[in-house]
Amino acid sequence: MQFIDLAAQYKHLQIKIDARIKNVLEHGKYIMGPEVQDLEQKLSEYVGVKHTMTCANGTDALTLALMVLGVKQGDAVFCPTFTFFATAETIAFEGATPVFVDSNESTFNICPQDLERQIEQVIAEGKLKPKAIIAVDLFGLPADYPAIQKIADKYDLKIIEDAAQGFGGEIEGKKAGSFGDIATTSFFPAKPLGCYGDGGAVFTNNDEWAELLKSYRVHGKGSDKYDNVRIGMNSRLDTIQAAILLEKLAEFPTELINRNKAASNYEQELSNKYQTPQVPEGYLSSWAQYTLLAEDREVEMAKYKAQGVPTMVYYAKCMHQQTAFKDLGYQDGDFPVAEKLSQSVFSLPMHGYLNAGRI
Ligand SMILES: *Cc1c(COP(=O)(O)O)cnc(C)c1O
Numbered sequence: 001m002q003f004i005d006l007a008a009q010y011k012h013l014q015i016k017i018d019a020r021i022k023n024v025l026e027h028g029k030y031i032m033g034p035e036v037q038d039l040e041q042k043l044s045e046y047v048g049v050k051h052t053m054t055c056a057n058g059t060d061a062l063t064l065a066l067m068v069l070g071v072k073q074g075d076a077v078f079c080p081t082f083t084f085f086a087t088a089e090t091i092a093f094e095g096a097t098p099v100f101v102d103s104n105e106s107t108f109n110i111c112p113q114d115l116e117r118q119i120e121q122v123i124a125e126g127k128l129k130p131k132a133i134i135a136v137d138l139f140g141l142p143a144d145y146p147a148i149q150k151i152a153d154k155y156d157l158k159i160i161e162d163a164a165q166g167f168g169g170e171i172e173g174k175k176a177g178s179f180g181d182i183a184t185t186s187f188f189p190a191k192p193l194g195c196y197g198d199g200g201a202v203f204t205n206n207d208e209w210a211e212l213l214k215s216y217r218v219h220g221k222g223s224d225k226y227d228n229v230r231i232g233m234n235s236r237l238d239t240i241q242a243a244i245l246l247e248k249l250a251e252f253p254t255e256l257i258n259r260n261k262a263a264s265n266y267e268q269e270l271s272n273k274y275q276t277p278q279v280p281e282g283y284l285s286s287w288a289q290y291t292l293l294a295e296d297r298e299v300e301m302a303k304y305k306a307q308g309v310p311t312m313v314y315y316a317k318c319m320h321q322q323t324a325f326k327d328l329g330y331q332d333g334d335f336p337v338a339e340k341l342s343q344s345v346f347s348l349p350m351h352g353y354l355n356a357g358r359i
Contacts, residue, residue, distance in 0.1 A: 001349060003310040004190050008353035009255075013247050020243035033239030039246050040201075046249065047177035049203045051210035054237035055217050058164040058186020061200035062090040062134070064216050064235065065160045065182045068202075068209045071096045075131035076122045078157075080110040081318040082338035083136045087162050088319045097128055097328070100320045102335040106278045108138050108291065108345075111337065112147035119155050132158040137166020137176050139314070139347075140192060140259075140288035141279060145171060145179040152180075160184065164200075167193045168256045168286030176286065177203040187237075187245060192259075192286040193252055195241040255352025259287040262354040266290055274300075289314055289347040297346045304348070312347045 002008075010017065024033060036054060043052040055061050071077060073095035079087050081100035091098040099122055102114040115133065122130050133152060135143035143161070152159050159180030163169070166176035167185045177183045185191070187199030202213055215221050220232030237245075263285065267276050275293035279285050291314065294300040301311045318338045320330035332339065 001309055002351075003312060003349045004351045005349075005353050006189060006194070006351075009248075009251075009351070012353065013251060016247045017244055020247055021240055024240050024243045030239050032236060033242070035239050035242040035246060036237055039237075039242040039249070042246065042249055043177075043201060044203075046252075047175050047183075047203055049178050049183075050205045050207070051203070051213075053202045053204075053210060053213040053217065054242065055200045055202065056235040056237065057198040058162075058184060058188060058191075058200040059086040059090060060217075060233065060235040061164075061184035061186065061202045062086060062160065062162060063093060063233070064202050064213055065184050066090055066094045066096070066132075067216055067232075068182060068204075068212050069132055069158050069160070071131055074129055076128035077132045077134060078115055078118055078130070079134040079162075079319070080136055080138070080338070081320045081335045082108065082315065082341055083138060083162070083319065084164070084315065085319070085322065085324075086164075087134055087136055088322075088325065091134070092325075096131065098319065098325070099128070100318075100328075100330065100335065103338045103341060104144070105337050105341075107141055107144070107280065108277070108341060109141060109143040110135050110148070112144055112151060114335075115148065116151050119151070119157070123155075130155055130157055132160060133180075134160045134162050135180065136162040136164075137169055137286075139277065139291050140165050140169055140286035141277070142166055142169045142171050142176050142179065142283060142285075144280075149180075158182070163203075164188075164191060165288035166286060167191065168252065168284075170284035172282045177201075182206070182209060187241065192256075192288050193245065193248060195237075195244050195248070197238065197241055199237045199241045199245065200235075201237070251352075256286060258352045258354065259350060260284070262350060263287050263290055266348065287350050290350040291345050291347045293341070293344045294346065295344065297344055301346050310349060313345060314347055315345075316342055318342050
Protein backbone atom coordinates (compact mmCIF):
# COMPACT_ATOMS: atom_id res chain seq x y z
CA MET A 1 0.00 0.00 0.00
CA GLN A 2 1.21 3.50 -0.92
CA PHE A 3 0.93 6.58 1.33
CA ILE A 4 0.06 8.66 -1.76
CA ASP A 5 -0.52 6.48 -4.82
CA LEU A 6 0.75 8.61 -7.71
CA ALA A 7 1.24 5.48 -9.83
CA ALA A 8 -2.48 4.63 -9.65
CA GLN A 9 -3.34 8.17 -10.74
CA TYR A 10 -0.87 8.00 -13.63
CA LYS A 11 -2.26 4.66 -14.76
CA HIS A 12 -5.75 6.18 -14.79
CA LEU A 13 -4.67 9.27 -16.79
CA GLN A 14 -1.75 7.81 -18.75
CA ILE A 15 -3.12 8.11 -22.30
CA LYS A 16 -4.17 11.73 -21.82
CA ILE A 17 -1.03 12.81 -19.96
CA ASP A 18 1.32 11.09 -22.41
CA ALA A 19 -0.44 12.81 -25.32
CA ARG A 20 -0.17 16.20 -23.57
CA ILE A 21 3.56 15.77 -22.94
CA LYS A 22 4.18 14.60 -26.50
CA ASN A 23 2.35 17.66 -27.80
CA VAL A 24 4.66 19.99 -25.83
CA LEU A 25 7.73 18.13 -27.09
CA GLU A 26 6.45 18.66 -30.62
CA HIS A 27 5.53 22.36 -30.40
CA GLY A 28 8.73 23.07 -28.46
CA LYS A 29 7.55 26.10 -26.43
CA TYR A 30 9.03 24.70 -23.22
CA ILE A 31 8.93 27.98 -21.31
CA MET A 32 5.64 29.93 -21.06
CA GLY A 33 4.07 27.85 -23.82
CA PRO A 34 0.33 27.97 -24.58
CA GLU A 35 -0.50 25.32 -21.93
CA VAL A 36 0.65 27.75 -19.22
CA GLN A 37 -1.92 30.42 -20.16
CA ASP A 38 -4.58 27.76 -20.66
CA LEU A 39 -3.91 26.32 -17.20
CA GLU A 40 -3.90 29.77 -15.58
CA GLN A 41 -7.31 30.51 -17.05
CA LYS A 42 -8.73 27.14 -15.94
CA LEU A 43 -7.29 27.57 -12.44
CA SER A 44 -8.88 31.05 -12.18
CA GLU A 45 -12.24 29.57 -13.19
CA TYR A 46 -11.92 26.68 -10.73
CA VAL A 47 -10.81 28.81 -7.78
CA GLY A 48 -13.11 31.73 -8.63
CA VAL A 49 -10.51 34.51 -8.87
CA LYS A 50 -9.66 37.02 -11.59
CA HIS A 51 -5.97 36.20 -11.94
CA THR A 52 -3.77 33.11 -11.58
CA MET A 53 -0.04 33.48 -12.02
CA THR A 54 1.80 30.17 -12.10
CA CYS A 55 5.39 29.97 -10.89
CA ALA A 56 8.17 27.49 -10.13
CA ASN A 57 6.97 26.15 -6.75
CA GLY A 58 4.81 26.92 -3.73
CA THR A 59 7.67 28.51 -1.84
CA ASP A 60 8.29 31.01 -4.66
CA ALA A 61 4.54 31.64 -4.76
CA LEU A 62 4.70 32.78 -1.11
CA THR A 63 7.80 34.89 -1.83
CA LEU A 64 6.08 36.50 -4.82
CA ALA A 65 3.00 37.28 -2.69
CA LEU A 66 5.18 38.85 0.02
CA MET A 67 7.01 40.89 -2.65
CA VAL A 68 3.70 42.16 -4.03
CA LEU A 69 2.66 43.27 -0.54
CA GLY A 70 6.00 45.03 -0.12
CA VAL A 71 6.91 43.05 3.01
CA LYS A 72 10.38 44.07 4.22
CA GLN A 73 12.76 44.33 7.14
CA GLY A 74 11.06 45.71 10.24
CA ASP A 75 7.71 44.15 9.34
CA ALA A 76 6.00 41.49 11.47
CA VAL A 77 4.22 38.76 9.53
CA PHE A 78 2.07 36.44 11.64
CA CYS A 79 1.87 32.74 10.77
CA PRO A 80 1.10 29.46 12.52
CA THR A 81 3.98 27.71 14.24
CA PHE A 82 2.49 24.33 13.27
CA THR A 83 3.05 24.34 9.50
CA PHE A 84 5.57 23.42 6.81
CA PHE A 85 8.82 25.39 7.02
CA ALA A 86 8.29 27.37 3.78
CA THR A 87 5.43 29.39 5.32
CA ALA A 88 7.80 30.98 7.83
CA GLU A 89 10.98 30.71 5.77
CA THR A 90 9.71 33.04 3.03
CA ILE A 91 8.88 35.74 5.62
CA ALA A 92 12.46 35.65 6.90
CA PHE A 93 13.78 35.43 3.33
CA GLU A 94 12.20 38.84 2.65
CA GLY A 95 14.04 40.20 5.71
CA ALA A 96 10.84 40.48 7.76
CA THR A 97 10.20 38.78 11.11
CA PRO A 98 7.89 35.79 11.40
CA VAL A 99 5.72 36.06 14.52
CA PHE A 100 4.36 32.65 15.42
CA VAL A 101 0.82 31.85 16.47
CA ASP A 102 -0.61 28.82 18.27
CA SER A 103 -3.08 26.37 16.68
CA ASN A 104 -6.71 25.50 17.17
CA GLU A 105 -6.96 22.12 18.88
CA SER A 106 -9.58 20.55 16.66
CA THR A 107 -8.86 22.08 13.22
CA PHE A 108 -5.03 22.30 13.66
CA ASN A 109 -5.24 25.69 11.89
CA ILE A 110 -4.09 29.12 13.15
CA CYS A 111 -5.96 30.11 16.33
CA PRO A 112 -7.70 33.50 15.83
CA GLN A 113 -7.63 34.27 19.59
CA ASP A 114 -3.89 33.69 19.82
CA LEU A 115 -3.40 35.63 16.57
CA GLU A 116 -4.97 38.70 18.16
CA ARG A 117 -2.86 38.22 21.31
CA GLN A 118 0.33 38.06 19.25
CA ILE A 119 -0.63 41.18 17.25
CA GLU A 120 -1.33 43.10 20.49
CA GLN A 121 2.01 41.98 21.87
CA VAL A 122 3.93 43.19 18.79
CA ILE A 123 2.13 46.54 19.00
CA ALA A 124 2.88 46.82 22.75
CA GLU A 125 6.58 46.07 22.18
CA GLY A 126 6.71 48.72 19.46
CA LYS A 127 9.70 47.26 17.61
CA LEU A 128 8.08 45.74 14.53
CA LYS A 129 5.34 46.98 12.23
CA PRO A 130 2.47 44.47 11.99
CA LYS A 131 2.03 44.00 8.26
CA ALA A 132 0.43 40.73 7.20
CA ILE A 133 -0.89 37.33 8.22
CA ILE A 134 -0.10 34.09 6.40
CA ALA A 135 -2.90 31.68 7.21
CA VAL A 136 -2.31 28.06 6.20
CA ASP A 137 -5.01 25.61 5.07
CA LEU A 138 -3.32 22.82 6.97
CA PHE A 139 -3.88 19.24 5.79
CA GLY A 140 -6.48 20.52 3.30
CA LEU A 141 -8.87 22.35 5.63
CA PRO A 142 -9.29 26.08 4.98
CA ALA A 143 -8.32 28.26 7.96
CA ASP A 144 -11.00 30.26 9.81
CA TYR A 145 -11.03 33.15 7.30
CA PRO A 146 -14.22 34.78 8.62
CA ALA A 147 -12.52 35.28 12.01
CA ILE A 148 -9.08 36.07 10.54
CA GLN A 149 -10.57 38.69 8.18
CA LYS A 150 -12.18 40.52 11.13
CA ILE A 151 -8.80 40.68 12.89
CA ALA A 152 -7.02 41.80 9.70
CA ASP A 153 -9.58 44.59 9.24
CA LYS A 154 -9.24 45.70 12.86
CA TYR A 155 -5.43 45.99 12.69
CA ASP A 156 -5.16 46.93 9.00
CA LEU A 157 -3.22 43.80 8.03
CA LYS A 158 -3.10 41.97 4.70
CA ILE A 159 -3.91 38.25 4.51
CA ILE A 160 -1.98 35.73 2.43
CA GLU A 161 -3.73 32.37 2.14
CA ASP A 162 -1.15 29.58 1.95
CA ALA A 163 -3.29 27.02 0.13
CA ALA A 164 -0.38 24.69 -0.74
CA GLN A 165 -2.30 21.91 0.99
CA GLY A 166 -5.74 23.48 0.73
CA PHE A 167 -6.39 23.50 -3.01
CA GLY A 168 -9.92 22.13 -3.49
CA GLY A 169 -11.11 23.05 0.02
CA GLU A 170 -14.11 25.31 0.55
CA ILE A 171 -15.95 27.50 3.04
CA GLU A 172 -19.67 27.94 2.25
CA GLY A 173 -18.99 27.06 -1.40
CA LYS A 174 -16.11 29.56 -1.74
CA LYS A 175 -12.92 27.83 -2.83
CA ALA A 176 -9.47 27.76 -1.27
CA GLY A 177 -7.20 30.13 -3.16
CA SER A 178 -9.84 32.86 -3.06
CA PHE A 179 -9.50 33.86 0.61
CA GLY A 180 -7.62 36.87 1.94
CA ASP A 181 -5.95 39.48 -0.24
CA ILE A 182 -3.71 37.11 -2.16
CA ALA A 183 -3.33 33.33 -2.08
CA THR A 184 -0.74 30.75 -3.08
CA THR A 185 -0.59 27.06 -3.83
CA SER A 186 1.94 24.35 -4.63
CA PHE A 187 1.89 21.65 -7.30
CA PHE A 188 4.56 19.53 -5.58
CA PRO A 189 3.64 15.94 -6.55
CA ALA A 190 2.24 14.98 -3.13
CA LYS A 191 -0.09 17.99 -2.81
CA PRO A 192 -3.83 17.59 -3.57
CA LEU A 193 -3.20 18.93 -7.10
CA GLY A 194 0.35 17.92 -7.98
CA CYS A 195 2.44 17.86 -11.15
CA TYR A 196 5.47 15.69 -12.01
CA GLY A 197 8.06 18.07 -10.61
CA ASP A 198 7.91 21.44 -8.88
CA GLY A 199 5.23 24.02 -9.56
CA GLY A 200 3.17 26.69 -7.85
CA ALA A 201 0.68 29.51 -8.37
CA VAL A 202 -0.47 32.83 -6.95
CA PHE A 203 -4.16 33.83 -6.99
CA THR A 204 -5.51 37.37 -6.76
CA ASN A 205 -8.42 39.59 -7.81
CA ASN A 206 -6.16 42.66 -7.86
CA ASP A 207 -5.28 43.76 -11.45
CA GLU A 208 -2.28 45.82 -10.37
CA TRP A 209 -0.81 42.95 -8.35
CA ALA A 210 -1.35 40.57 -11.26
CA GLU A 211 0.78 42.84 -13.48
CA LEU A 212 3.44 43.04 -10.75
CA LEU A 213 3.49 39.24 -10.45
CA LYS A 214 3.98 38.86 -14.21
CA SER A 215 7.01 41.14 -13.92
CA TYR A 216 8.48 39.63 -10.73
CA ARG A 217 8.41 36.07 -12.07
CA VAL A 218 10.47 37.06 -15.13
CA HIS A 219 13.40 39.05 -13.67
CA GLY A 220 11.35 42.16 -12.96
CA LYS A 221 10.64 42.63 -16.64
CA GLY A 222 9.14 45.81 -18.06
CA SER A 223 8.01 45.94 -21.68
CA ASP A 224 10.02 42.77 -22.41
CA LYS A 225 12.41 40.48 -20.59
CA TYR A 226 15.47 42.55 -21.57
CA ASP A 227 13.86 45.66 -20.13
CA ASN A 228 14.22 45.17 -16.38
CA VAL A 229 12.40 47.69 -14.22
CA ARG A 230 12.64 46.03 -10.80
CA ILE A 231 14.50 43.21 -9.05
CA GLY A 232 12.56 40.03 -9.57
CA MET A 233 13.25 36.31 -9.84
CA ASN A 234 13.21 33.51 -12.39
CA SER A 235 10.14 31.57 -11.33
CA ARG A 236 7.97 30.08 -14.04
CA LEU A 237 5.99 26.87 -14.35
CA ASP A 238 7.43 24.64 -17.10
CA THR A 239 5.08 24.12 -20.05
CA ILE A 240 5.32 20.33 -19.63
CA GLN A 241 4.15 20.65 -16.02
CA ALA A 242 1.27 22.91 -17.11
CA ALA A 243 0.28 20.31 -19.71
CA ILE A 244 0.25 17.57 -17.06
CA LEU A 245 -1.73 19.79 -14.68
CA LEU A 246 -4.39 20.46 -17.32
CA GLU A 247 -5.25 16.74 -17.31
CA LYS A 248 -4.95 16.41 -13.55
CA LEU A 249 -7.16 19.47 -12.95
CA ALA A 250 -9.87 17.98 -15.21
CA GLU A 251 -9.87 14.85 -13.02
CA PHE A 252 -9.49 16.75 -9.74
CA PRO A 253 -13.21 17.14 -8.84
CA THR A 254 -13.68 13.35 -9.04
CA GLU A 255 -10.56 12.75 -6.97
CA LEU A 256 -11.79 15.25 -4.40
CA ILE A 257 -15.04 13.30 -4.00
CA ASN A 258 -13.03 10.11 -3.54
CA ARG A 259 -10.80 11.74 -0.93
CA ASN A 260 -13.86 12.85 1.01
CA LYS A 261 -15.36 9.36 0.78
CA ALA A 262 -12.13 7.89 2.08
CA ALA A 263 -12.10 10.43 4.93
CA SER A 264 -15.65 9.60 6.00
CA ASN A 265 -14.84 5.89 5.96
CA TYR A 266 -11.79 6.56 8.14
CA GLU A 267 -13.97 8.63 10.47
CA GLN A 268 -16.47 5.77 10.84
CA GLU A 269 -13.80 3.20 11.52
CA LEU A 270 -11.45 5.20 13.70
CA SER A 271 -13.39 7.82 15.68
CA ASN A 272 -13.80 5.48 18.66
CA LYS A 273 -10.03 4.86 18.78
CA TYR A 274 -8.43 8.23 18.03
CA GLN A 275 -9.12 11.95 17.91
CA THR A 276 -10.07 12.16 14.23
CA PRO A 277 -9.94 15.36 12.14
CA GLN A 278 -13.08 17.49 12.42
CA VAL A 279 -14.40 19.57 9.53
CA PRO A 280 -16.44 22.55 10.80
CA GLU A 281 -19.98 23.13 9.49
CA GLY A 282 -19.91 24.72 6.03
CA TYR A 283 -16.28 23.70 5.36
CA LEU A 284 -14.92 21.18 2.86
CA SER A 285 -11.44 19.69 3.20
CA SER A 286 -9.32 18.57 0.27
CA TRP A 287 -7.65 16.09 2.65
CA ALA A 288 -4.02 16.76 1.78
CA GLN A 289 -3.45 14.58 4.84
CA TYR A 290 -5.71 12.47 7.04
CA THR A 291 -4.25 13.18 10.46
CA LEU A 292 -5.01 11.45 13.76
CA LEU A 293 -3.98 12.21 17.31
CA ALA A 294 -2.72 9.46 19.59
CA GLU A 295 -1.36 9.36 23.14
CA ASP A 296 1.53 7.22 21.98
CA ARG A 297 1.84 7.55 18.22
CA GLU A 298 4.91 5.32 17.99
CA VAL A 299 2.83 2.37 19.19
CA GLU A 300 -0.04 3.16 16.83
CA MET A 301 2.26 3.67 13.84
CA ALA A 302 3.98 0.36 14.57
CA LYS A 303 0.60 -1.40 14.54
CA TYR A 304 -0.18 0.05 11.10
CA LYS A 305 3.28 -0.85 9.85
CA ALA A 306 2.73 -4.46 10.89
CA GLN A 307 -0.41 -4.48 8.71
CA GLY A 308 1.54 -3.05 5.77
CA VAL A 309 -0.03 0.41 6.09
CA PRO A 310 2.44 3.31 5.78
CA THR A 311 2.07 6.32 8.09
CA MET A 312 3.87 9.67 8.27
CA VAL A 313 4.31 12.46 10.82
CA TYR A 314 3.48 16.02 9.72
CA TYR A 315 5.03 17.82 11.61
CA ALA A 316 7.21 16.63 14.47
CA LYS A 317 8.73 20.07 15.07
CA CYS A 318 7.02 23.46 15.23
CA MET A 319 8.53 26.54 13.57
CA HIS A 320 9.47 28.14 16.91
CA GLN A 321 11.51 25.01 17.69
CA GLN A 322 13.47 25.05 14.42
CA THR A 323 17.20 25.72 14.65
CA ALA A 324 16.94 28.21 11.78
CA PHE A 325 14.68 30.40 13.96
CA LYS A 326 16.56 30.07 17.26
CA ASP A 327 17.55 33.75 17.16
CA LEU A 328 13.88 34.74 17.46
CA GLY A 329 14.12 33.70 21.12
CA TYR A 330 11.14 31.38 21.42
CA GLN A 331 11.10 28.57 23.98
CA ASP A 332 9.47 25.19 24.40
CA GLY A 333 6.14 25.76 26.09
CA ASP A 334 5.39 29.01 24.21
CA PHE A 335 2.71 27.35 22.04
CA PRO A 336 1.11 24.54 24.08
CA VAL A 337 -1.50 23.42 21.54
CA ALA A 338 0.88 23.32 18.57
CA GLU A 339 3.51 21.52 20.65
CA LYS A 340 1.00 18.90 21.75
CA LEU A 341 -0.02 18.40 18.11
CA SER A 342 3.59 18.03 17.00
CA GLN A 343 4.05 15.31 19.62
CA SER A 344 0.90 13.33 18.92
CA VAL A 345 -0.15 13.62 15.24
CA PHE A 346 0.37 10.99 12.57
CA SER A 347 -1.18 10.65 9.11
CA LEU A 348 -2.69 7.71 7.24
CA PRO A 349 -2.60 7.08 3.48
CA MET A 350 -4.77 9.57 1.59
CA HIS A 351 -5.23 10.10 -2.13
CA GLY A 352 -7.94 10.05 -4.79
CA TYR A 353 -7.47 6.36 -5.61
CA LEU A 354 -7.69 4.89 -2.14
CA ASN A 355 -9.87 1.80 -1.97
CA ALA A 356 -12.78 3.59 -0.29
CA GLY A 357 -10.61 4.36 2.74
CA ARG A 358 -10.88 0.89 4.25
CA ILE A 359 -7.63 -0.39 5.66
C1 LIG B 1 4.38 22.34 0.34
C2 LIG B 1 4.11 23.58 1.08
C3 LIG B 1 4.71 24.81 0.71
C4 LIG B 1 5.79 24.92 -0.31
O1 LIG B 1 5.52 24.38 -1.54
P1 LIG B 1 6.72 23.87 -2.51
O2 LIG B 1 6.06 23.72 -3.83
O3 LIG B 1 7.23 22.59 -1.95
O4 LIG B 1 7.76 24.94 -2.52
C5 LIG B 1 4.33 25.93 1.40
N1 LIG B 1 3.44 25.89 2.41
C6 LIG B 1 2.86 24.75 2.81
C7 LIG B 1 1.87 24.77 3.92
C8 LIG B 1 3.20 23.55 2.17
O5 LIG B 1 2.63 22.41 2.58
